[in-house]
Amino acid sequence: MRVIVTRPRKEARQWVDALIEGGYDARSLPLISVLPAPDPTVVVAAWSRLTDFAAVMFVSGNAIDHFFALKPPLAPEFIENDAIKIRAFITGPGSLSALRRAGIEQGCIDMPDRDVGQFDSEALWSVVANRIQPGYRVLIVRGADSASAGSGDGSKPSEGAGRDWFANRVCEAGGLVEFVVSYQRCRPDLLADDLTLVREAAADGSVWLFSSSEAIANLCALCPGQDWSRGRAVVTHSRIALAARDAGFSVVYESRPTLVALMASIESLA
Numbered sequence: 001m002r003v004i005v006t007r008p009r010k011e012a013r014q015w016v017d018a019l020i021e022g023g024y025d026a027r028s029l030p031l032i033s034v035l036p037a038p039d040p041t042v043v044v045a046a047w048s049r050l051t052d053f054a055a056v057m058f059v060s061g062n063a064i065d066h067f068f069a070l071k072p073p074l075a076p077e078f079i080e081n082d083a084i085k086i087r088a089f090i091t092g093p094g095s096l097s098a099l100r101r102a103g104i105e106q107g108c109i110d111m112p113d114r115d116v117g118q119f120d121s122e123a124l125w126s127v128v129a130n131r132i133q134p135g136y137r138v139l140i141v142r143g144a145d146s147a148s149a150g151s152g153d154g155s156k157p158s159e160g161a162g163r164d165w166f167a168n169r170v171c172e173a174g175g176l177v178e179f180v181v182s183y184q185r186c187r188p189d190l191l192a193d194d195l196t197l198v199r200e201a202a203a204d205g206s207v208w209l210f211s212s213s214e215a216i217a218n219l220c221a222l223c224p225g226q227d228w229s230r231g232r233a234v235v236t237h238s239r240i241a242l243a244a245r246d247a248g249f250s251v252v253y254e255s256r257p258t259l260v261a262l263m264a265s266i267e268s269l270a
Contacts, residue, residue, distance in 0.1 A: 003025065004209065008032045011061070012030060016028050031214075032186070035185075035186060036184070043182050044070055057141070058095055058099075058141045059091070062143060064182075067180075090110070112127055134173075135174065136173075138177050140180075185214065205230075208244075228247055231250060234252075235252060235253070236257035241254045
């Protein structure tokens, strides 16, 4: 069975390798390109003010990697036993791996329980809600898509774009939120061979793996008029499932966002 992995190129490698080892014909078709911050000076400035915040919420591993890539030499640290303790809030294992690459101590990190299997803002909030008091300051590090970076819609490029559910909960609890953009997400260009793969995989029983609604939106924009009625998708969240069905995928299976669960979901479609 052919499986199309649509994650950005760097993140796709682990999934592709594991699927190939499991006997699948796994192909990487990145539907989101990741670029550095549109304004690095804003990220450096955020580092200089890090001690103003009680916690930093990172929306993804990319947010972490690009934020720490711009860390100044004398910037504050995430150290468990420091007099000023800064928490790192994350939603899942991919971000945890990125924090470990950055050398962040486990005792500084708050994230959903791995055994629960839900890795999103709602699950994170259930872990950290009791920390948020009036005046509690949270910096949210996230990405900017091409629209938020230059659409002229009134949004601030330095604040980026994304789902604001977590930020809204912090504010409702009396906390204070600021945003900083550490990377950009862009729609990639597809080569002729990529477009051929898309047309074939839309109708031949291939399974599409989606971990982002944005990837689905980019796919539809890159292939206007493509019929997805014979398409089959495995997705990692209910919001992504809704986007896949809206795009026209006839079979949409929701899975926990772990390799073991994803492979079990794919096997169920065999």
